[in-house]
Amino acid sequence: MKSEYDVIVVGGGPAGSMAARFAAEQGVSVIMLEKDRDIGYPVRCGEAVSKAGIEEFIKPDDVFISTTIDKFAMISPDGTEVVIPLEQSGFILERRIFDYELAKQAASYGVEIITRAYVNGLIIEDGKVCGVKYEYKGEQQEMRSKVVIAADGVESRIGRWAGIKTHIDFRDMESCTQVTAANIDVDSSTLYFYFGKDVAPEGYFWIFPKRNNSANIGLGVSGAIGKKTSSQTYLNKFMSEHYPNAPILTKIAGGVPSSITLEKISAPGIILVGDAARQVNPLSGGGIVSGMIGGKIGGTIVGEAIKQNNLNHILTYDKAWAERLGKRHEIFGRIKDTIYNLSDEKYNSIAHAISKVPMQKRSLGNVFKIALFNKPSLLIDIAKVFLIK
């Protein structure tokens, strides 16, 4: 370990590993600091991704893929279950291994990695971030850099120390609890989503199947709901009603920052990527692939800036992100507000309408049409999603 690098990446999740890799690909020196003992653990995630999404970064491999998904099921508040085939397949990952593989990929490009290094401050000189202060092996230390990449997840604080507003409205925080349970008898190629005010108000409840009859079962609720009833209460209720005897292999809490991207994700000497930048798709809550995309764009720009000896170039990252995904997320955010606020009756009538469509004619497009019929104001926003490609 040196005392100075071109780039310091803080956080060893998917966004951090990809930022580190793409910066290193430009031929600059990169170190990644992770506070936990292990990369990829604990897993605070439902682990669902689209196949196309991860293929941009890594070849799908059974080592980190638990199951392959080709349908999703929507269960409305009155218990009506409709199954809809997906045009594109997806995976449920083993993130414990997936995150490791991504870090190893970064390492293969020359990135150094240190775990148990907790960053607790920034070195700022003349208004520019010039490195980090961190705790390692019980000692307070410093490390200098040309650029810091904050990939420190939902709990991100690093951007704040550089003067960027990073905290989000408590109503936009989806507070999640999830168990990974055994003996769950569901179809292993279907994602299950439950809606309604009794199971997951202002959010959704999921069952994502994993190998050998196990599954990730969990939900997210907005902080506005959490004010009255915690996420955990809803999960306990669901489990005791549906799977009272299922052995619980893991139980976690977690947060999905379901807001649009922060107004500002770069400043002199620093950029933010992944959950730290709030790059999660606010509609689905998926942040693995979008965080990797943020990391790729950010890491590449940072690498270029250092190589060209033009550090101002990092400030072009905001625009590059907005164009690839940021603007689309704004529309997703508005669709989320509509969908999460549908009444139980609306969810029921949408499910009933879909159940009348023959299986071979069911598609995501058709489901949207039916949802639109029930809530015409969605139309404008959905139209925009297809216009901004």
Next chain:
Amino acid sequence: MLLIDIIPNKCDFCGCCVGVCPEDAIELKEAEIKIDENLCTNCSKCVWACPIEVLKFNKERLVNKNR
């Protein structure tokens, strides 16, 4: 005066509370959580965001103080 209590040994270190705290008053390590009473305004946003009821707004402490 800090009115937010952290129930001992209950925290899962998930970071929801840190993500919503407007004052950057919460410090979260791998297995350690602390609230800085000099920064905290007792706004309770962290309490509402915690998925597993680790944080509590302690009303009694407020009442006792005002006595």
